[in-house]
Each structure stands twice: as C-alpha cells, then as structure tokens.
Amino acid sequence: MGYQWNWGVFLSPSASGDDTYLGWMFAGFKMTIALSLTAWVLALILGALVGVLRTVPNKTLAGIATAYVELFRNVPLLVQLFIWYFVLPELLPTSIGDAYKQSHPVMQQFLASMICLGLFTSARVAEQVRAGINSLPKGQKNAGLALGFTLPQTYRHVMLPMAFRLVVPPLTSEFLNIFKNSAVCSTIGLLELAAQGRQLVDYTAQPYESFIAVTLSYVLINVTVMTLMHKFERRIAVPGYIGGK
Amino acid sequence: MYEFDWSSIPGALPFLWDGMKISLVITLQAVVIGIVWGTILAMMRLSSIKTLSWFAAGYVNMFRAIPLVMVLLWFFLIVPRFVETLLDFPPGSDLRLSSAMMGFALFEAAYYSEIIRAGIQSVPKGQIAAASALGMNYAQAMRLVVLPQAFRNMVPLLLTQAIILFQDTSLVYVSALADFFGASYKVGDRDGRLVEMLLFAGAVYFVICFSASQLVKRLQKKYHPA
Numbered sequence: 001m002g003y004q005w006n007w008g009v010f011l012s013p014s015a016s017g018d019d020t021y022l023g024w025m026f027a028g029f030k031m032t033i034a035l036s037l038t039a040w041v042l043a044l045i046l047g048a049l050v051g052v053l054r055t056v057p058n059k060t061l062a063g064i065a066t067a068y069v070e071l072f073r074n075v076p077l078l079v080q081l082f083i084w085y086f087v088l089p090e091l092l093p094t095s096i097g098d099a100y101k102q103s104h105p106v107m108q109q110f111l112a113s114m115i116c117l118g119l120f121t122s123a124r125v126a127e128q129v130r131a132g133i134n135s136l137p138k139g140q141k142n143a144g145l146a147l148g149f150t151l152p153q154t155y156r157h158v159m160l161p162m163a164f165r166l167v168v169p170p171l172t173s174e175f176l177n178i179f180k181n182s183a184v185c186s187t188i189g190l191l192e193l194a195a196q197g198r199q200l201v202d203y204t205a206q207p208y209e210s211f212i213a214v215t216l217s218y219v220l221i222n223v224t225v226m227t228l229m230h231k232f233e234r235r236i237a238v239p240g241y242i243g244g245k
Numbered sequence: 246m247y248e249f250d251w252s253s254i255p256g257a258l259p260f261l262w263d264g265m266k267i268s269l270v271i272t273l274q275a276v277v278i279g280i281v282w283g284t285i286l287a288m289m290r291l292s293s294i295k296t297l298s299w300f301a302a303g304y305v306n307m308f309r310a311i312p313l314v315m316v317l318l319w320f321f322l323i324v325p326r327f328v329e330t331l332l333d334f335p336p337g338s339d340l341r342l343s344s345a346m347m348g349f350a351l352f353e354a355a356y357y358s359e360i361i362r363a364g365i366q367s368v369p370k371g372q373i374a375a376a377s378a379l380g381m382n383y384a385q386a387m388r389l390v391v392l393p394q395a396f397r398n399m400v401p402l403l404l405t406q407a408i409i410l411f412q413d414t415s416l417v418y419v420s421a422l423a424d425f426f427g428a429s430y431k432v433g434d435r436d437g438r439l440v441e442m443l444l445f446a447g448a449v450y451f452v453i454c455f456s457a458s459q460l461v462k463r464l465q466k467k468y469h470p471a
Binding site: 002070071073074075077080082083087090091094181184186187197201207208214222223 | 246247307310311312313314315318319322323326330412413415416418419426430439440443444446447450451454455458
C-alpha cells in the first residue's frame with residue numbers, strides 16, 4: 001500500500017495559522033466535554049422531576065410526564081436536533097427569535113445542541129428514576145404517610161433519598177451515552193470532536209491518523225467516565241441491596 | 246408569527262416514500278445481520294476458549310465506546326478507501342454506501358450481542374446438563390435446547406432494540422444516503438419549507454415508533470404476564 005503514515009502531522013501548524021492540528025483536536029475535545037456536561041446537568045434536573053411526576057397519584061401530572069417521556073423517546077435524536085436548531089427559532093415570538101438569530105453562530109449551535117441532548121437524555125433519566133422509585137418496597141411510602149408526613153414530605157425525606165441512590169448504576173450508562181450522542185451535534189456544524197475529525201481528514205490528507213486519534217479520544221472519555229462512575233457507585237451503594245456491600 | 250405552508254408535502258410523498266423504503270431496508274438488514282452476528286458474538290463471549298471470548302469482548306466493548314456517527318464516518322470515508330486500494334478495485338467503483346450500511350449493521354450487532362448474551366444466561370444451567378445427559382453435543386444443545394428458549398425470552402427486547410435501530414438509521418444522513426430523514430430534509434431545503442418538513446418527519450417517526458413500542462408492550466404482557 002502506498003499510504004504514508006505521518007503522526008507528526010498533528011504538530012504541524014494548522015490551516016488557520018495560529019494553531020496546530022493537535023490544537024484543533026483539543027478544541028473539539030473541550031467542546032464535546034462542555035456540551036455533554038452541561039446537557040447532563042439539564043438532563044438530571046428535568047429527568048428527576050419528570051421521573052417523580054410519573055409516580056405521583058395525580059393522573060393529570062402523571063399523564064403529562066408520560067407524554068413527555070414518550071415524545072422524546074420516539075423521535076430520533078437527529079430529527080430532534082434539527083427541530084431545535086432550524087424550526088424552533090422560527091416559531092418563537094419574533095423578538096426572541098431575532099435575538100437568537102443575531103447571537104454568535106457557535107452560541108446558537110451550542111444552545112440548540114445542549115437543549116436537545118439535555119431533553120433527549122432527560123426522558124431516559126426519567127424512566128430510570130421512575131423505575132428506582134417503583135422498586136422501593138411499598139412499606140416505605142406507607143410508613144412515611146403513617147408517621148404523618150404529607151405526600152411531598154414522604155417523597156422528600158423517605159423515598160427519594162433511597163431511590164436516587166439506587167438509580168446511580170443505571171444512570172452511568174446514560175451518562176456514557178450523552179458523550180457518544182454529542183457526536184450527532186456535528187451535523188449542525190458544531191465543532192466538537194467528530195466534526196474536528198472530519199475537518200482534519202480534509203485539511204491534513206492523513207485520514208487514518210485523524211480518525212484513529214478522534215476515535216481513541218472517545219474511547220478515553222468512555223473509560224474515564226466508567227472508572228469514575230464505578231468509584232462513585234461503590235461509595236453510594238445502599239447496603240443490603242445487590243450491588244451494595 | 247410564522248406562517249405554516251404544508252403544500253409541498255403532498256407532491257413530495259412519492260420521494261419521501263422512497264426514502265422510507267431505504268430506512269426500512271437498512272433497518273431490516275441491520276436487524277438480521279445484527280441478530281445473526283450478535284448471536285455468534287454472544288456464543289463466542291460465553292465460550293470457554295479464551296481467544297474467542299476475548300475477541301468478542303473486545304469487539305463489543307470497542308463498538309459500545311464509540312459514537313455511531315464516528316462508526317458511520319469510518320465506514321463511509323475511510324474503510325472504502327482502504328478496501329479499494331487493498332483489493333485493487335477499478336477506479337470509479339463506489340463502495341461508500343454499501344460500506345456505510347455494513348458499518349451500521351456491525352455496530353448494531355455489538356448491542357444485539359449483549360441482549361442475546363443476557364438471554365442465553367437467563368436459561369437455567371440444568372437445561373444444558375439435561376441436553377448432554379440425552380447425548381447431545383454442545384452445538385446440538387445450543388441449537389435445539391438453549392437458543393430457542395433464550396430467543397423466546399428475548400423477543401420483546403430484540404424488538405425494542407429494532408425500534409431504537411430504526412431511529413438510529415436517520416444518522417446515515419452523515420453518509421449522504423437519502424433515507425426518510427435525508428429525503429425530508431432535501432425537500433424542505435429545496436422548497437424553503439424546512440420548518441414544515443422537519444416537523445412532518447418528526448411526526449412520522451413518532452407515529453411509527455410509538456405504535457411499534459405499544460405493540461411490543463402488548464406482546465410482552467402476553468408472553469410474560471406480570
């Protein structure tokens with residue numbers, strides 16, 4: 001094969017002049033991390049809320065929460081992303097839509113990506129939270145109510161502290177997914193890791209090195225997150241449960 | 246306020262239907278390859294031959310650590326180049342689309358193999374013991390005793406994965422295949438009606454996936470009344 005391997009290409013100055021190609025990759029890496037972490041915070045907050053609502057006795061609230069989960073689970077992520085990015089600004093009141101469209105393009109891409117990933121993942125988090133709450137013995141809720149707690153107090157002091165601990169291991173895989181799913185945001189032009197990989201192929205003419213480096217970066221993120229989460233899972237495991245020590 | 250104009254949809258329906266057919270073909274192909282190759286991987290993973298089980302574990306963990314978008318880009322941009330130089334294909338032959346479809350199936354096989362492995366492990370050990378007591382060898386025990394039971398237990402999970410896979414097919418957008426989503430985008434872009442076309446595409450995906458998942462739920466209740 002006539003292919004010339006050249007790993008040194010990453011250290012050569014990039015087409016923009018003020019950086020190396022390694023710098024491009026690192027910029028993409030930072031973007032992927034920033035996007036995934038902010039979206040994850042959004043997903044945890046909304047997911048916890050929706051997950052709890054799915055278990056409450058109030059039929060209307062539970063119904064709204066169910067509709068939310070079904071909506072975000074049954075439309076492909078890519079379609080959701082395009083709707084946030086291309087459709088929503090058109091449907092907003094003109095003043096807000098215009099303000100959005102006049103903001104920095106990277107800001108627009110990042111906001112749309114973050115909201116999209118956050119909400120998409122929140123529906124999955126909600127399902128795990130609901131499963132966690134439903135896995136609690138019925139006696140816990142009844143005991144709380146028998147002690148004179150109101151329903152919100154029972155959730156707050158009895159059920160949720162347990163449920164949130166039980167739900168950590170299944171959430172690990174959602175956390176891993178959000179990093180992988182963030183690659184979809186390259187389709188609207190956000191320069192995260194996958195998009196930088198594509199750019200590197202075009203600019204360096206060293207496709208193998210570029211793609212291997214980007215792929216290994218994703219593996220690195222995956223392994224790091226898994227290691228950290230395993231430590232966290234051990235610390236937070238509930239004694240007496242399978243998985244708890 | 247935005248003024249909706251849905252008039253470009255009716256005329257575009259045949260084109261969109263062609264796209265939908267591509268989405269369905271990719272889904273079907275990936276489900277079939279995913280289940281067959283996933284079963285082989287699962288059996289390798291559970292095998293007592295170390296080399297096989299390491300290979301399967303490496304394969305599955307590798308694909309599960311990488312975003313699907315990256316896998317598709319690999320198989321769209323890099324693999325065809327490699328194969329064409331390696332096998333000395335005549336210039337002008339275009340492997341990219343079949344390569345992307347292949348990459349999609351290989352990726353999904355990693356996820357299927359995990360489902361199937363869990364399914365095989367859910368069959369009680371006594372079943373294999375009973376099969377060998379009857380004089381069956383390992384392959385016969387697997388084919389005639391273990392796998393039929395495992396697959397019966399797995400049907401709902403395999404179908405749920407197929408729904409996820411159908412949604413994932415929209416990502417072949419990165420490889421310029423005109424699947425249903427790609428077709429909708431093209432029509433919207435051409436007519437300046439991206440808003441309507443994207444909402445329409447979203448609604449179609451929702452109706453298909455929601456109905457399919459409700460069917461799976463029913464099936465699950467029938468097979469495993471809780």
